[in-house]
Amino acid sequence: MASIRLLMKKRKVPHTFVIVFFIIVIAAVLTWIIPPGKYVTEQVGDETVMTFHYLDELNASGVSTGSTTAEFHAEPQTWQVFSAFYKGFVKQGNIIVFILIIGGAFWIMNKSKAIDMGIMSFLKFTKRLERWKLMRKIGVNNVVIILIMLLFSLFGSVFGMSEETIAFALIIIPLAVSMGYDSIVGLCMVYVAAHIGFSGAMLNPFTIGIAQGIAGIPLFTGIGYRAVCWAILTVVGIIFVLWYANKVKKNPQSSIMYDDDAYWRKSAEVKEEELERYTPHKAWWVFAFLTAVLIVFSVLYPMTTLKIGNNETTLPLLPIGTALFVLLSVITLRKTVHYFVLTLLFATVYFLVVGVLGYEWYIMEIASLFLVLGIASGLAVDKSASDIAKLFLEGMGDILSAAVIVGLAGGIVIILQDGGIIDTILYGLSKSMGNMGKIASAEIMYAIQTLINIVIPSGSAKAAITMPIMAPFSDLIGISRQATVVAFQFGDGFTNMITPTSGVLMAALGVARIPWEKWVKFIWKFILVLVVIGALLLIPTVTMELAGF
Numbered sequence: 001m002a003s004i005r006l007l008m009k010k011r012k013v014p015h016t017f018v019i020v021f022f023i024i025v026i027a028a029v030l031t032w033i034i035p036p037g038k039y040v041t042e043q044v045g046d047e048t049v050m051t052f053h054y055l056d057e058l059n060a061s062g063v064s065t066g067s068t069t070a071e072f073h074a075e076p077q078t079w080q081v082f083s084a085f086y087k088g089f090v091k092q093g094n095i096i097v098f099i100l101i102i103g104g105a106f107w108i109m110n111k112s113k114a115i116d117m118g119i120m121s122f123l124k125f126t127k128r129l130e131r132w133k134l135m136r137k138i139g140v141n142n143v144v145i146i147l148i149m150l151l152f153s154l155f156g157s158v159f160g161m162s163e164e165t166i167a168f169a170l171i172i173i174p175l176a177v178s179m180g181y182d183s184i185v186g187l188c189m190v191y192v193a194a195h196i197g198f199s200g201a202m203l204n205p206f207t208i209g210i211a212q213g214i215a216g217i218p219l220f221t222g223i224g225y226r227a228v229c230w231a232i233l234t235v236v237g238i239i240f241v242l243w244y245a246n247k248v249k250k251n252p253q254s255s256i257m258y259d260d261d262a263y264w265r266k267s268a269e270v271k272e273e274e275l276e277r278y279t280p281h282k283a284w285w286v287f288a289f290l291t292a293v294l295i296v297f298s299v300l301y302p303m304t305t306l307k308i309g310n311n312e313t314t315l316p317l318l319p320i321g322t323a324l325f326v327l328l329s330v331i332t333l334r335k336t337v338h339y340f341v342l343t344l345l346f347a348t349v350y351f352l353v354v355g356v357l358g359y360e361w362y363i364m365e366i367a368s369l370f371l372v373l374g375i376a377s378g379l380a381v382d383k384s385a386s387d388i389a390k391l392f393l394e395g396m397g398d399i400l401s402a403a404v405i406v407g408l409a410g411g412i413v414i415i416l417q418d419g420g421i422i423d424t425i426l427y428g429l430s431k432s433m434g435n436m437g438k439i440a441s442a443e444i445m446y447a448i449q450t451l452i453n454i455v456i457p458s459g460s461a462k463a464a465i466t467m468p469i470m471a472p473f474s475d476l477i478g479i480s481r482q483a484t485v486v487a488f489q490f491g492d493g494f495t496n497m498i499t500p501t502s503g504v505l506m507a508a509l510g511v512a513r514i515p516w517e518k519w520v521k522f523i524w525k526f527i528l529v530l531v532v533i534g535a536l537l538l539i540p541t542v543t544m545e546l547a548g549f
Contacts, residue, residue, distance in 0.1 A: 016509075016516040020408045020500050024084055027412050028077040031419025036074035038423045039465060050468040052427040055420060074420025081415065088410030094363050095503045096403045099166060099511065100396045101367040105374025106170045107395020108388060110267075112381040114341035115171070119178045141179050145245060146238055148172065149193040153234045156197025159356055160204040160459075163363055165191045166507050167370060171345070173512055177264040181245050182255040183512050184522055188241045191508045192497060192523075196237040198459075199493025199530070200230035207459040211488050214467040215481045222482045222548030229486070229537050236533060240526050256518050263513055277336035280382040287329045287340070290376060294322040304358040317354045321347065341377045348373045402510020409506045416455055426452055426465065438542045441477050442487055445470055446538055449491020450531065457502040459492045482549040483541035490534035498527050 014022075036055040055074055077084075089096060109115065126140040135143070152168070155161035168190045176186030201208050202223050212219050248255045255261070297318055304317040325347045332339035348369055355361035355369070374395075378388035416422050426448070449466060456462045467488065474484040496502050500516060509519055541549055 014517075016405060017408060019517060020405065020412070020506075021081075023500060024081050024408075024411050024415055027415040028081045028419070031074075031415065031421055032076045034419075034421040034424050036420025036424060037427060038420065039426070039469070041468075049472070052423065054424075074418065077415050077419045080418060081411075084411030084414045085408055087414040088412075089407035091414060092406050092410040092503045095163065095406050095507055098163065098363045098367045099399060099403045099406065099507050101371050102167050102170070103399030103402070103511070104392035104395035105370040105377075106167075107398060108374040108383075108391045109341060109345070109377040111391055112338065112341050112377050114338040114345070114377070115174060117336070117338035118342045119175055122175065123178060141181075141245075141249070142242055144179070145185075145189060145242060148189045149238050149241065150234065152190050152193035153197035153230070153237070156194035157200060157202045157204060157230050158197075160198060160201065160206040161194045161356075162198060162504050163507075164352065164356070164366060165194045166504065166511055167366070169508055169511050174264060174267060177261060180249050180252070182248050182252070182257045183261050183264055183514055184255065184257055184519075185241065185245045185248060187508060187512045187514065188237075188244075191505075192237060192241070193234075195493060195497050196233050196530075197230060198496070199490060199534075200226065200233040201489055201493075202226050202230055204459075204489075207463065207489050207492055208485065210460050211463040211467050211485045212482075214463060215471040215485055217481050217485065222485070222546070224548065225541070225546045226486070226489075232537065233530065233533065236529065237526075240529075244522075256521060257514060260513060260515070260518070277338070279333050279335075279337045279340070280380075282382050283333055283337045283340055283380040286376050286380045287333060290344075291322070291326055291329075294318070294325060298322045304354060306354075306357045317358065321350050321354065324350070337380055341380055344373055344376055344380070399511055402507055405506045405510050405516075406503045409500045410503060412501045413455065422455060423465070425455070426469075438477060438479055439539060441474075442479055442483055442538055442542050443535055445474075445484060446487040446491050446535060449488050450495055451491075453492050453495045454499045455501055457496050457499055457504075459489075462492060463488065479542060480549045482546075483538070486541050487538055490538065494527055494530045494534060498523055 037052055038055070039050045039052050042049055042051050126144065129135045129140045152161065152165070155164075169187055172190050173183050173186030176189060177183065198204060198207070203209075203220055208226070209219055212221070252258060301318050302316055303314050305312050305314045306317075325343065328343045328346070329340060332343050352361070352366055352369055355365055359365075374392065375388060378391065383391070448470075449462070452462055452466065456465070467484070470484045470488070471481050474481050496505060498505070498520060500506060506516065509516055540546065
C-alpha cells in the first residue's frame with residue numbers, strides 16, 4: 001500500500017492547458033453521438049413559443065422565425081478541435097483584453113511598492129486592534145475575512161459582480177498571503193464571495209431581471225425569500241472559508257497551493273526598511289491634472305442616478321468622489337507617494353462602483369479606468385513614459401497564461417455550438433421531467449439548469465434559452481413561475497465556480513496562479529454542499545405561500 005501511495009504522489013497531474021484541451025476533444029466526440037438540433041421561436045396563433053427541431057427536420061421544413069426562414073448548419077467536429085482555440089480567443093476576446101490591461105496596469109502599480117506599503121500599514125493596524133479582548137477572542141483576521149466576503153457577496157447579489165473580481169483578486173490575494181493564508185483564501189474572499197451572492201441574487205439584473213422578464217413576472221418580485229436565500233448561502237460560504245483559512249494558518253504546508261504560492265510569498269517579503277518614503281514633484285502634477293479632470297466631470301454630471309432593482313436613487317456621487325479624492329490626496333502626498341497611489345486605487349474602486357450602478361459600465365469602461373490607474377501610478381512615482389510602457393508589457397507578459405487559458409476554455413463552448421448539440425442536450429433533459437410531483441419537477445428543473453450551466457455559463461444566454469421552455473411548463477404542473485426563476489438562479493450560479501467553460505473562473509484562477517485541477521480538488525465538496533442547500537431552499541417555493549410566489 002505504501003508503494004502505491006508513493007507511486008500516486010509521483011504521478012504528475014496534467015497541465016491545465018492539457019486538461020482543457022482534453023475536454024474539447026470529449027466535446028467533439030459528443031457531436032458524433034448526439035444528433036444536432038435547435039430551439040426556434042415560432043408564432044402559434046397569438047402566442048410566441050419556443051419549439052425544438054432536429055437539424056434534418058428544421059432545414060427540410062424551413063421553420064419560420066419571424067419574417068425570415070432559419071437554416072441551421074451543424075456538423076460533427078473533427079479538425080475543429082484545433083480551430084476552436086482560435087475561435088475561443090475571438091469569443092472571449094473582451095475578457096482576454098481585460099485581463100491583459102489589468103495585468104499591465106497592476107504591474108506598474110506594484111512596482112511603485114504602494115501595495116506593499118498598504119499591506120504593512122494594514123497589518124500594523126490589525127495588530128493594534130488585538131489589544132482589545134473582544135477582537136483577540138474573535139480574531140482580527142477572521143473579522144477581515146467576514147467583512148470582505150460580505151461586501152463582495154452583496155455586490156454579486158445586487159448588481160451581478162463577476163468579471164470585476166479578476167482585478168480585485170490581484171489586491172486581496174497578496175493581503176491574504178501576508179496574513180498567513182494562501183492564494184485560495186484570497187480568491188475565495190473576492191471571487192467565491194461574489195459568486196455566492198450571484199447565486200443567491202436579490203436584484204441581479206443579468207439573471208433575475210432577464211429571467212423574470214422572460215417568465216412574465218413583475219421585475220424583482222419575490223425579493224424577500226431571495227434575501228433569505230442570499231443570507232443563508234453567504235453565511236455557509238463564510239463559515240467554509242473561515243474553516244479552511246484557520247486550517248492553513250495553523251499549518252501553511254497543509255495548503256495544496258503551498259509550493260505554487262512561492263510567487264506570492266516572495267512578493268510579500270518586502271521589508272519596511274526597504275520602502276523609502278518620498279513624494280516626487282511629478283506626483284503633485286498628476287494630482288492636479290486628475291483633480292481638474294474630475295472637476296470637469298463633476299460639472300457635466302453633477303447628479304448620478306443609481307439603479308438597484310426597481311429602485312432609483314439620485315445623488316451627487318461624482319462631486320462627492322472628487323472632494324474625497326482631493327482631501328485624501330493632499331493628506332497622503334504630504335506623507336509619501338505610496339499612500340497617494342493607494343488613494344488612486346481607492347478612487348478607482350469608488351468610480352468603478354458608481355460607473356457600474358449609475359452608468360451601466362462593463363468590461364471596456366472598467367479596463368479603461370484601470371489603465372488610467374496604471375499610467376497615473378507610474379507617473380506619480382517619477383517613471384518616464386518609456387519606463388511605463390516597458391512595465392506595462394512586463395505585466396501583460398506575466399499574466400499572459402491567464403489570458404491563454406480563457407481562450408482555450410472558450411473553445412469548449414465553440415465545439416458544442418458548432419456541433420449543434422447544446423439545444424439537443426437541453427431538450428433531452430427537459431423531457432425527463434415527465435409526470436412527476438411538484439417538488440420533484442422543481443428539483444429536476446434545478447438539476448437541468450445546473451447541468452446546462454456547465455456548458456453555458458452565461459446567465460443571460462441561458463435565461464434566454466431555458467426560461468421560454470421552463471416557465472410554461474411550470475404552469476402545466478402547478479408550480480409558481482417564481483419558483484422556476486429560483487431554480488434557474490441556483491442552477492446558474494453554483495457550477496460557475498468549477499466549470500472550465502467559465503471564462504471568468506479561468507481568468508480569476510489565472511491571475512491567482514491556481515491550476516484548475518487544484519482548484520477543483522479544493523472546491524468540489526463545497527460546491528456539492530451548495531447544490532444540496534439550493535435543493536432544500538427550493539422546496540419552500542413549492543410547499544409554502546411566500547410573498548411574490
